[in-house]
Amino acid sequence: MGNRMSDTSDTSTKATSVDRSSTAKPSDGTLTLERRGIAHVPAGQRYGHPRNQFTVRFAPVIYLAGIYLGASGGPLGLGFTGSVTAIVLANILGSIVTGLCAVMGPRLGMPQVPMGRAPFGYFGNFVPALLTLLMCIGYYSVGTVLGAKSLADLFNVAYLPTVVVVAAASILIGIFGYKILHAMGKLITNVSIVVLTVVSVVLLFHGGGPGVEATATGTDYWLSWSVLFTAVFGYTASWAPYASDYSRYLPENTKPLSVFAAATAGLFASCTWMMCLGAGLITLMPDGDVIDAFGVALPEWLRYIVLLTLGLSAIPHNSVNLYSGAMNALTCDVKLPQWVTVTIAGVVGLVIAIVFGGDQFQANFLLFLHVLSYYITPWVAVLLIDYYVVQRAGRKIESFDNFYTPNGVFGRVNMAGLIALVVGVVVSIPFMANDFYTGPVGAALGGADLSYFVSGIVAAIVYLISRPRFAPRSALER
Structure with missing residues (x-):
């Protein structure tokens, strides 16, 4: 393994938007302002335990989006059992993808998206970084709207001051x-x-409602099952670009299996729990709103506590998106301090939540985020292939200063990574299925969106094939 990059590296400080006074020491308090940005975390400033990966993955999912998604199997005619099986299996796969990315944090000591400079090149990595930044701001806006509406309804106050x-x-x-x-x-x-x-x-003792049994049968049932399965996988796998942002301060000698197990279990547990609650609640009101179903099954005091918890939990969910959004902005060489990028992203998302936060906001904006997320699985596939195959799980990584300069061994643009990303998305277009566009295969499958799996597999294969020919010569010498 190459030499570690020192905290005062001239190359790093010139090439990244990082405050050079950064000293994120283990002894710093929780309310110490973090100034490190995307800079590599030296061994002497590492701390933490892998078990914390469970809670940092579990908490951001505890808001209303997971319940709504889990409830979507009801209108599809899946019933409770069909919805739960699709939710569980999809979350296993999506959580594994995120867990594999989280493992990279302790080894490389940097946020997730900057790691893409290895397979995409320094400037080539701007493409996924910008897309991820847009996704972070988008999910922050959705969380802000959902949290504000929940709290405004609960306390019978106006939406505008609540969202602010x-x-x-x-x-x-x-x-x-x-x-x-x-x-x-x-x-x-x-x-x-x-x-x-x-x-x-309480829900177990209450029992299910008229929507417990599946109404879809035969081929229609399995097509509906596939629709929910792919939607859930897309949601859960979308946490992968955030993964190493919250594991990079762990000591480098942290056991990869411990990080993987904790991160995977935390995300799987929260996503599955929230979605299964949605699947159970919608059986009580098959033709109604899943949130109204809380009032059917729960006493008023418990319904109040649940909605209050979900409303307030949207705040740290939003913060996670803002923080990771700042990491992506810095990856695009934005010459601003970390706290400024967080603030700007937050204000932009707030304006979106105020101007577009009407009745159709959630459906329309989630559609936008769904379309935007098509880059995730091919990007993750390329990143994982580069790390686990080319870099041999981080054992063959170059010195870290190469990640922080356009003149490093990874080059300015790595066409192999970009070609794999583009080809993966293009080949998967016929398999897409959403309210904006449905390809011929997606239509034939009744709306099941298999594009995530197709794009990921294709991108991985294309990257392995194209790397010897299109990657910078310096990168091939790794």
Whole structure:
């Protein structure tokens, strides 16, 4: 393995938007303002335990989006059992993808998206970094709208001041960064596990409603099952570009299996729990709104606590998106301090939430995010192939200063990675299925969107084949 990059490396500080006074020491308090940006974390400033990967993956999912997604199997005619099987299997795959990315954090000591400079080149990596930045701001806006609406309805107050308060709190937490996000993750996880356990027990005793049994049969049933399966996988796998942002401070000698197990289990547990709650609740009101179903099964005091928990939990979810969005902006060589990028992203998302936060906001904006997310699986596939095959799970990595300069061994643009990304997306177009566009294969499958799997497999193969020919010569010598 090459020499480690020192914290005062001239190359790093010139090539990244990082405050050079950064000293994220283990002794710093939770409310210490993080200034490191995307700079490599030296061995002497590493800390933490892999078990914290469970809570930092679990907490951001505890808001209403997972419940809505899990409930979508009801209108498809899957019933409770069909919905749960699709949810569980899809979440296993999606969580594994994120867990594999989280493992890279301790070894490389940098956020997730900057790692893409190895397979895409320094400037070539701007493409996935910009797309991920847009996705982060988008999910922050969705979380802000959902959280603000929940709290406004619960307390019978106006939406506008509520959305401003939710956004301000989200920005503030995001500004302080890594440590407070881990601390909030522990708090939200502990509280939500208690609340969700009580709700689950009450629902079990209450029993299902008229929507328990599947109404779809035969081929229609399996097509509907595939629709939910692919939608859930796309949602869960979309957490992969965030993964190493929250594991990069762990000591380099942390066991990869421990990081993988904790990160995978945390994301799987929260996604599956929230979605299965949605699948169970919608059986009570098959033709209604899943949130209204809380009032059918729960006593008023418990319904109040649940909606309050989900509303407030949207705030740290938003902060995670703002923080990771800042990492992506810095990866595009934005010459601003980390806290400024968080604030700007938060204000932009707040404007979106205010201007477009009407009745159709969620459906329309989630469609936009769904279309945007088509780059994720081919990007992840290329990144994982480069790390686990080319770099041999980080054992054959070059010195870290190469990640922070256009003149490093990875080159300015690595056409092999970009070709694989583009080809993966293009080949998968016939398999796409959404409200904006449905390809011929997607239509034949009744709306099942298999494009995520096709694009990932194709991108991985194309990268392995094209790398010897199109990658920079310096990169091939790795």
